Amino acid sequence: MRAVLAGTASFFLALGLATSGHAGSRAEEILERFENANQWRDHVMVVAHRAGGLQDGKRRFAENSIAALRDAISLGAEMVEIDIRRSADGELIVMHDSWLDRTTDCKGEVLGYAMTELRKCHLVVEGTGDVTAEPVPTLREYLSVAKDKILVNLDNKLETADLVDMVALARAMEMEEQVVVKANLWSAARVATVKATMARVGQGFQFMPIMADDAVRDPAFVEAAGNAFAVDAVEMITWRGDAEKMTDTGGPLFSAKVKAVAVRGNWHIWVDTHAIVNKPGGFLSGGRGDEMAVAAGFPNEVFGFWAERGATMIQTDEPRAAINWLAANGYRVPYADVEEPVASVAGQADLSQLPVN
Template identity: 75%
Template sequence: MRTVLAGAASLLVTLGIVTAGHAGSRVEQILERYENANRWRDHVMVVAHRGGGLEAGKTRYPENSMASIRGVISSGAEMVEIDIRRSKDGELIVMHDSWLDRTTNCKGEVIARTMDELSQCRLVVEGTGTVTDEPVPTLREMLAATKGKILVNLDNKLETADLADMVVLARAMGMEEQVVVKANLWSAERVTSVKQTMSQVGSGFQFMPIIADDAVRDAGFIAAAGRAFSARAVEMITWRGEAEEMTASGGPLFSAKVKAAAIRDNWHIWVDTHAIVNKPGGFLSGGRGDELAVTAGFPNEVFGFWAERGATMIQTDEPSAAIEWLSANGYRVPYADTDESVAAAMGEEQVSAPTN
């Protein structure tokens, strides 16, 4: 049914009977789809994990780098996820690990170095060890590079209170609607605590609850958490124990009651198919992750499986592969003037992978 609906919508767009999104820039069209989940349940949005540096199981760019961001924008993904830490002198930076060793040519803890010291470090292409010319980026620099081009999901590696500073920075740059901050929620007390923290920065920004099925299985709580923050999406973590079989149903977070709550309150169901270091494939998606989709060659058992169970946002290490398969199988509705919009967003004719 999803395929039929998407195909019909695509035909109407092609014929000019309806428009794909409202008139405006690419990012305005993306925002319209993000903020109106019920209007776009026949379209699966794609989120690039850790800046989107991977493709076909291989590292193209350093993770969380400017080069990877340009590649993601060029791919047509709607959102990019980046990881936030602080330097010794308090600057918000983009870095996944608490240590510099894996992703840069420097060693030691991130928090032990000032921003001036971190600016001397260079990002490396994981797997090849190739040292690039890119320094460790600040959040300010990354937001400037994405402004007006793509939505940005901030994965906070600090304390919950630090989310406030991220929102303040985004607001100062005129990007509070374009940036999505998030936090894990598992109890009414936790909801209250996070809400108090976020209330310090006022309204007008995007907040997304993260719900994990090892702690939450109650559709009522999920609905209440979403309403507490006027959420437009809820990230669903489907844990997989090392001995557990691949999920056949999607698990408790993909129940009829949860899907009903999503429709009633107009928010996207978000699933994570990306990998986690030292964990089995698909650890956050019940075994149905990028390894199965791309490396093993069964994208229908991953991207198709989750789309048919109501997911309208997929965070993946393989954004290009996800977009290609979802588009070919009727799970993506074209944007108005997509090619021109992407080219305009990039401000350049093409994006080339680094030469190793």
Template identity: 60%
Template sequence: MRTTWLSLLLFAALTVSVGHASAGETRARQILDRFEHANQWRDHVMVVAHRAGSMQAGKTLYAENSIAAVEASIALGAEIVEVDVRRSKDGQYVVMHDSWLDRTTNCKGEVVKRTLAELKTCRLVIEGTGAVTEEPVSTLREMLTATKDRILVNIDNKLDVDSLAGMIAVARDLGMAEQVIVKENLWNPARITAVKAAMSAIGSGFQFMPIIADDAVRDAGFAEKVSGAFSAPAIELINWRAGAETLTETGGPLFSPRMRAAAIRGDWHIWANTYAIVNKPGGFIAGGRGDELAVLASLPRETYGFWAERGATIIQTDEPKLAIDWLAANSYRVPYPDEARPANTASIN
């Protein structure tokens, strides 16, 4: 239970006292304080808006990876927006999930075969309704400019690991590298070595988060090795689920008491995902306990509450409004200096 989980903090070797963010700091700085100091904020669950946060209550309201979606996520109080980055034909970084334009814009063809000027003629569409918006495909620079000092940005790199250097260079040029989180999958010692070399070549001043999935890793000991290699403020854990499986009762091998203890010792967040993957069963990367369970079955406690009880202090979701509202109403969120405390309207679901 949550009380048991929080009591594990008594065993943390916490020798440095870190002050909480003040009201005079930017919103991004306040969020960064909580992201960088996990053990200081175990009583707060941060929310990440997947693909910038396009959905509410099962309906797509904004084009994914759009600045309009980012603005909505900021207004909701999300701490991080996740966006996907690819490269145009002329080498410019653009915000786009698919390698093809067909699903998310009114254009067709491969992203990499269009120049930036050509991509700028494409307009983002709202999936489901097919409504064409006025917003063009964004460059990474435009996206980061829109988010600067307001929210953290998690870049999902759709290219090779060496491309991260160029993406961080854009953030550095804007003076906001520390507000950017990049991530890579890790599954064995060789991969740790390769990614560590790539991160070292980029330098410091940005946030790196490893990803570990239980299709390849089933032991918290590997996460401890990763934590030692990178000193990361968070590790993303994935509980894969086959179509015929029932809802996970434990969170899988990675969401274990040993993992939670390792997170405390290493002072890092456990990051869980509840968003859906196209053409996969509901909750595919959440042991069945994904956003569909929260929305369609009206069981947010069995989704967001479940992962919070198993140590997650960051949850990435397609439903940021529902997640924030439920977590706040059930005492899983601590208001920021400029926020009012939520009314005592705890959900029974």
């Protein structure tokens, strides 16, 4: 992995060079492909949004749950994306919203609960209302299950300074290279600000930006930003906006010129097909999202479309459907059998082996 300055809140980073202690693990195999995009242009990596959990449009697991994490590992996904907040007493936890109402059987603000109180709040399967046996997980618990099996993208819902504790935790667990964080770049001024912030956070990180085509359309800026941070991937947003028609080209960030930039920089192009609440389908992918791929039954017009336009990473709510279709259609290169896959958890997460804080 190419070393650069440390990253910051809302940025996408793959941290540090893998240690010899993880040699031969599934995570090491994933890291090798993540860090060497040009050698793996024929393989599309799958990122499970909020750890995945959807199957055929129906939620099987609570979002951001360890049960969903275990399922993503068993499917062979390369990465899970999760959201990080703090409890009232400062514990780093995995939770998207600032309120507990939507995703747990508790009510009120997350910051109103100490960790011992959050232990009494159980995750809910959205859409069904089913209350699981899994309490709100800590980041430490989450990482302990993911370690050496899958990469973890931390979407920091806190302040920049909180990244220091997240990185310190991953480092203490000897898995900082398996953790990822992300944020947006859109101008030269923003690039300078991010570099300054990264310098304050510390050394040893590799930065990967997010770029959206409402602000970034120039391949020269994409290349300059990539070079500034020695990235391994760039997350590309093709806004659907109010358009009724889906994109025919992928937009300016999926042009031949940007793909050439990606090849010169040896980095992945990442696309988001997952849904956004209360927004039209494919809101981040020009109308070509999970709803079209799975509910409407046109996976080639989504997964195939983006793969043919250079995407080698797809973040989706439907990792099972994505992996199965990509593999069946020649967009996945099998990994070596370095370890037995983790069995899929059909219902609740098994917390018996997790550390209790």
